[in-house]
Amino acid sequence: KNEVEQSPQNLTAQEGEFITINCSYSVGISALHWLQQHPGGGIVSLFMLSSGKKKHGRLIATINIQEKHSSLHITASHPRDSAVYICAVSYGGSQGNLIFGKGTKLSVKP
Amino acid sequence: DTGVSQNPRHKITKRGQNVTFRCDPISEHNRLYWYRQTLGQGPEFLTYFQNEAQLEKSRLLSDRFSAERPKGSFSTLEIQRTEQGDSAMYLCASAQGGARGNTIYFGEGSWLTVV
Numbered sequence: 001k002n003e004v005e006q007s008p009q010n011l012t013a014q015e016g017e018f019i020t021i022n023c024s025y026s027v028g029i030s031a032l033h034w035l036q037q038h039p040g041g042g043i044v045s046l047f048m049l050s051s052g053k054k055k056h057g058r059l060i061a062t063i064n065i066q067e068k069h070s071s072l073h074i075t076a077s078h079p080r081d082s083a084v085y086i087c088a089v090s091y092g093g094s095q096g097n098l099i100f101g102k103g104t105k106l107s108v109k110p
Numbered sequence: 111d112t113g114v115s116q117n118p119r120h121k122i123t124k125r126g127q128n129v130t131f132r133c134d135p136i137s138e139h140n141r142l143y144w145y146r147q148t149l150g151q152g153p154e155f156l157t158y159f160q161n162e163a164q165l166e167k168s169r170l171l172s173d174r175f176s177a178e179r180p181k182g183s184f185s186t187l188e189i190q191r192t193e194q195g196d197s198a199m200y201l202c203a204s205a206q207g208g209a210r211g212n213t214i215y216f217g218e219g220s221w222l223t224v225v
Contacts, residue, residue, distance in 0.1 A: 004152075033214065086152050088152070098153075100154070101152050
């Protein structure tokens, strides 16, 4: 069974701080997704990774396949970054079955 | 707005009633997914379609849950004889191709409260 663990569960930061959210998984995967969920439910896909590193604006996502670990970094954090960040993985031949972590609730204070 | 729309956004129903949720995916997407999310938890996979074919349904929570995508476009998720434990948010998502190589686009979710 593939487990996806995220840490921390909750994170409070001051505006401008550098933020790191971690995700670990237990079996080989074919892709890892970082998602952002705002209050009210809507989920937005931030990154889809299968190796290496991706950057979009102030967001950076990295993945280490050997260590089965990924990180999401936010530079120069802002209150509008406050949301739940969810790591999800797809693995093996399953094209539809994303396994989700429980999410990291981020609150950025002004 | 991701382009995936769900309705109704909120539904309150009495225990024992049937409810149906609709999802309209991004038009060119052949994959459509249904997930359930309860408070404090990540989404939980229920089922998915490639075009009109339901390729995985073993994760549907019970035989009270069923999903269709009759013409390979919109999809419906029906819950029969609702129970209080069915209260959750039901999320739909779509993608062109599979989850392992493509961005998945999520709807805003449909909140179900069973009283």
